[in-house]
Amino acid sequence: MNARATEPTVAEKAAEPKLRPVPTAAATVAPAPEPAVEEAAPRKRGGRRIILMAGLPLLLVAGGGWFWLTGGRYEETDNAYVQQAKVSISADVSGRVSEVLVNDNQIVKAGDTLFTIDPQPFQIALSQANAALASARVNVEQLKVAYGTAQATLKSSQGQLEIEQAAFDRKESLVTQGVTADASLDDSKLTLQKAQSAVDLAKQQVAAATAALAGDPNIVTDEHPAVLAALAAVEQAQRNLTKTTVAAPASGIISNVSSLNVGQFIAAGSMIASLVETDNTWIQANFKETQLAELKVGQPVEVKVDAFGEAMDGTLESFGAATGSEFALIPAQNATGNWVKVVQRLPVRIALSQASESMLKTGMSATVTVDTGRSTLDKLQGK
Structure with missing residues (x-):
């Protein structure tokens, strides 16, 4: 028989027995x-x-x-800068530059020659001063001779006066005895008066000679005022000659000498170059006035310069005499109607204690942290 190929009808599907699902263990x-x-x-x-x-x-x-509570021990400011002493280089005498021996940014030591000024005019001045000194010494010796002459004249006048006095006394005795006439006494009296006048004049000459020798006839020649003045002139001329060689007053770095040329005339006291002393470096930290209560001299400081990552140790050395605004060219006038309170800053000097300070340049920015040694908890406990 052939298998059934047609689908069952709806009635056949309904007549089919339905199978019930067998329950499993998980389902139970x-x-x-x-x-x-x-x-x-x-x-x-x-x-x-x-x-x-x-x-x-x-x-x-x-x-x-x-x-x-554990904070408040450190006071910090980034308003801090490296500071080094700056010296303005100038000549003490006027003249023309004859030689320049340094360049910009050159390291120099104290006493190194920077430049020289033509010394010839000052050598001439020194020779003139020496000649004036010799002349002053000669004048003093002449004054001593004049004093001796005045003394001799006085002695001679006094001897003449004694003779005339004796002659007058004899004639006066004869007149008193009536031996001679009174008219013969007049000539002797006149001669005696002349001798007295000569003595007085000689005394005045001695006094003048003594005064010319500064009141001391036995004065040493080089202690006479005229000689001392001549010696001072020689010293001044010698100093001016020495100052034609301008030397570095301290060790450091020279700058701003590019405009100094040979043959240039410079006036005494005019600024020619600048010298930054690298041997003396410190930090000037400008702390707010609200940070100053716990700062004291001698406290340890940590310094971080922006140009270098390595921290340096330092010590709080001193406090400024006044806030920065007090040293301003035109100080603020707070007694006005539009006054606004601004927290002031006080400069604090920090001394560095490391050899790396030779790498620092003046004007560099830094961050300064001061260890006060007291936290907020210590302050509350009164420690």
């Missing part, structure tokens, strides 16, 4: 009550939220309080 296990699990999970998550919401702010407050 009763599922856990889902409503109970759904109620327990929300309670657990809600408790964690409450703990987190309450604990996290408390933890932040506790941490912030701890940092606040």
